[in-house]
Amino acid sequence: MMEQFVQALSIAGSDSGGGAGMQADLKTIQERHVFATTVLVAITAQNTLGVNDAFALPTKIIDEQFEALAEDLAIKACKTGMLADVERVRAVVKNLKKFDFGPLTVDPVMIAKGGAPLLSEDAIAVVKNELLPLATIATPNLPEAEKLTDVSIEDEADMEIAAKKLQAVGVKNVMIKGGHFVGDDQSSDFVLLEDGTSFWLTSPRVDTIRTHGTGDTLSACITAELAKGKSVEDAIRIGKKYVDETIRHGIIVGHGHGPLNHWAGRNSDESNG
Ligand SMILES: Nc1ncnc2c1ncn2[C@@H]1O[C@H](COP(=O)(O)OP(=O)(O)OP(=O)(O)O)[C@@H](O)[C@H]1O
Numbered sequence: 173m174m175e176q177f178v179q180a181l182s183i184a185g186s187d188s189g190g191g192a193g194m195q196a197d198l199k200t201i202q203e204r205h206v207f208a209t210t211v212l213v214a215i216t217a218q219n220t221l222g223v224n225d226a227f228a229l230p231t232k233i234i235d236e237q238f239e240a241l242a243e244d245l246a247i248k249a250c251k252t253g254m255l256a257d258v259e260r261v262r263a264v265v266k267n268l269k270k271f272d273f274g275p276l277t278v279d280p281v282m283i284a285k286g287g288a289p290l291l292s293e294d295a296i297a298v299v300k301n302e303l304l305p306l307a308t309i310a311t312p313n314l315p316e317a318e319k320l321t322d323v324s325i326e327d328e329a330d331m332e333i334a335a336k337k338l339q340a341v342g343v344k345n346v347m348i349k350g351g352h353f354v355g356d357d358q359s360s361d362f363v364l365l366e367d368g369t370s371f372w373l374t375s376p377r378v379d380t381i382r383t384h385g386t387g388d389t390l391s392a393c394i395t396a397e398l399a400k401g402k403s404v405e406d407a408i409r410i411g412k413k414y415v416d417e418t419i420r421h422g423i424i425v426g427h428g429h430g431p432l433n434h435w436a437g438r439n440s441d442e443s444n445g
């Protein structure tokens with residue numbers, strides 16, 4: 173008998189350049205052999221050089237996308253990416269409370285690599301107080317962790333303090349990404365699990381500017397693995413390994429912060445774990 177194929181959901185913004193946002197989520201979830209579905213929240217006119225414009229979709233069509241998925245599909249895990257502003261964050265929170273799409277990964281996307289805002293300043297508190305308490309795992313980068321915790325992160329000890337503060341807000345599991353510690357020869361992420369155990373995931377830093385969509389790719393991989401029923405710890409470890417391969421085996425696309433090689437892990441036994 174044929175069984176339901178595993179399905180996951182990306183709630184995010186579109187990157188026309190194809191490297192980050194919903195496009196990175198789709199490519200990643202597909203590579204992890206999970207069926208990807210989407211709720212599009214915003215559209216950006218973007219390439220590897222920057223974000224030229226952004227347009228947030230009306231909440232009516234956001235609600236309708238959630239309803240259409242709930243009516244028909246069997247989604248086992250979901251993630252959020254770019255949510256644009258207070259109105260859109262609240263629309264997503266409302267729908268995530270209404271429907272069960274499995275464990276939620278919140279990638280609290282705020283600013284694109286080139287510096288363009290993808291979340292309005294006043295929406296940060298709403299993400300913190302209304303969205304994060306629904307999260308199974310949150311994956312902020314360093315500036316996002318600072319904004320969400322008011323901890324100024326100068327070193328690894330500060331990352332541990334910020335992770336504890338995020339857990340206090342209600343996030344069960346926290347992964348703070350150290351990709352922004354440029355100058356360091358390692359790229360180290362700190363993980364604090366629900367049961368209080370913690371560990372570092374470290375990989376040699378790749379000397380490249382082609383890192384557009386690293387955060388989206390990592391959180392999408394975690395989401396796909398959670399949809400398959402992997403534990404949070406296993407999903408995180410697989411996510412780190414997968415994103416590392418996509419950076420390490422880079423491709424040349426565009427003239428700025430180029431996208432990742434999402435199919436880099438195809439021939440690697442390790443990344444198919
Ligand atoms: N140059 C690099 N070499 C190796 N690993 C990296 C590098 N840059 C980032 N990473 C890893 O990529 C993952 C994503 O981290 P990062 O801090 O870049 O996320 P992000 O800022 O949210 O990304 P984006 O905003 O582009 O989606 C982490 O596991 C981090 O350690």
Ligand SMILES: Cc1ncc(CO)c(N)n1
Nearest residue numbers: 185186187192193254284
């Ligand atoms: C649409 C979109 N979402 C997320 C990111 C962050 O990588 C981006 N650059 N663009």
